[in-house]
Amino acid sequence: MTDDDRRMAKDDRFMTGREKKASSPTSAPAPAPEGQEGLDAHLVVERDAFRLDVSLAAAPGDVLALLGPNGAGKTTALRALAGLVPLTGGHLRLDGAELDRTPTESRPVGVVFQDYLLFPHLSALDNVAFGPRCLGASRAGARAEAAAWLARMGLSEYASVKPRRLSGGQAQRVALARALATRPRLLLLDEPLAALDARTRLDVRARLRSHLAEFEAVAVLVTHDPLDAMVLADHLVVVEDGQVVQRGTPADIARRPRTDYLAHLVGLNLYRGTAEGHTVRLDGGAVATTTEDLRGPVFVAFPPSAVTLHQERPGGSGARNLWRCEVAGLETHGDRIRVALTGGLPLAADLTTIAAAELDLRPGAAVWAAVKAARTHAYPA
Incomplete structure (x- = not known):
């Protein structure tokens, strides 16, 4: 050498x-x-x-x-x-x-x-x-x-x-x-x-x-x-x-991500709260309904694709979770539009380009965000 x-x-x-x-x-x-x-x-x-x-x-x-x-x-x-x-x-x-x-x-x-x-x-x-x-x-x-x-x-x-x-x-x-x-x-x-x-x-x-x-x-x-x-x-x-x-x-x-960093990496909305059966009181005041029957501190997660947005409060019982939100921003995310929301529950929603256009989404616009309980996932914190 x-x-x-x-x-x-x-x-x-x-x-x-x-x-x-x-x-x-x-x-x-x-x-x-x-x-x-x-x-x-x-x-x-x-x-x-x-x-x-x-x-x-x-x-x-x-x-x-x-x-x-x-x-x-x-x-x-x-x-x-x-x-x-x-x-x-x-x-x-x-x-x-x-x-x-x-x-x-x-x-x-x-x-x-x-x-x-x-x-x-x-x-x-x-x-x-x-x-x-x-x-x-x-x-x-x-x-x-x-x-x-x-x-x-x-x-x-x-x-x-x-x-x-x-x-x-x-x-x-x-x-x-x-x-x-x-x-x-x-x-x-x-x-x-x-x-x-x-x-x-x-x-x-x-x-x-x-x-x-x-x-x-x-x-x-x-x-x-x-x-x-x-x-x-x-x-x-x-x-x-x-x-x-x-x-x-x-x-x-x-x-089952346990931090915001991980939830962002794997593409999930993640929240911490306290469960009483199928109801979870999230940190920050919002309430979520899940299919899991749990007690005590839990995480609740769901993908942005599980979120639907509505200009008017949707009727019926299809979505057990409803939050009044405001549009904070929009960006292209693959073949979808990623909508950042604040208000009743900060979250991300993924919509098709057509759906986003029909809703006429703009920063500051008020919308209702809906998520079916079956699309959520709760687990002990």
Whole structure:
């Protein structure tokens, strides 16, 4: 390995290369003690006025996604897992070993950074071969290993190509191959699709899902994109202001969001209140009727598509929920018009363009918002 290679590894904080000799670059790590496989972390990091306090656990083969808004602490958590940020407290165990006591360069961790950090002076093949070379493989052995990984990524024909001539999707796959070539026990992906355009994301997301499904150790994905999290991860940990606010499967979180941030991500109107049977007195004074029979603190959620708007108070018993509202704004939302409402109950409604035009909706216009009880979903808070 040249001096330039070593310098690049240090400057770019490339986490897949470890300056530690090994007998074989392709041999699997020693098995963990029984019952201790996987990730067990309590990450406490204090920096200025910000405090991260997040617990994570995942078994080998799991893909865990950290989801949250900008500034929530997701990237700080990933950097703590990688050893780039020291823990203030807590612990970090991987396969039973105290990882927070292991030097950063010796951790069995692979990282795919948001901007990939490919070495610009190396070909795709040599970028991937860099990790095995750091583990003690011969030049020929490392390049053979790298060629195999590029083949798995469908990039064999780009082996001699340097990063500047790769597309965004190709660069992402080279970065993933480079991270996997050292057989890490923990794979960290920092917004791996953020640098791609919308069309490329579809293809790369599908490919990444396939590769992660074959990964036998723990993978942690950091993202603010709910679709990436829902498609790629087995379990979600939602972080806001440095704290875990919800955790569960993608289906659980999509159906039962517990914060306004999550409700917005999954496209739901969300309210908190107190249930007495089928009646829920919402915080703020409005009342909602649901099909669930509950008692005590609850959340009530329903999609914008469940809301119908009327210029006059609708008669009949079709909709059990009626609120007098005012139009606060309108915007195009896919093939629909998203109407923001204030007044009796702040909410969002999705209408067809024709329906919006017939109602002659304008900011400040008074309307009645109606939602059938069967379209609501109530669950304990």
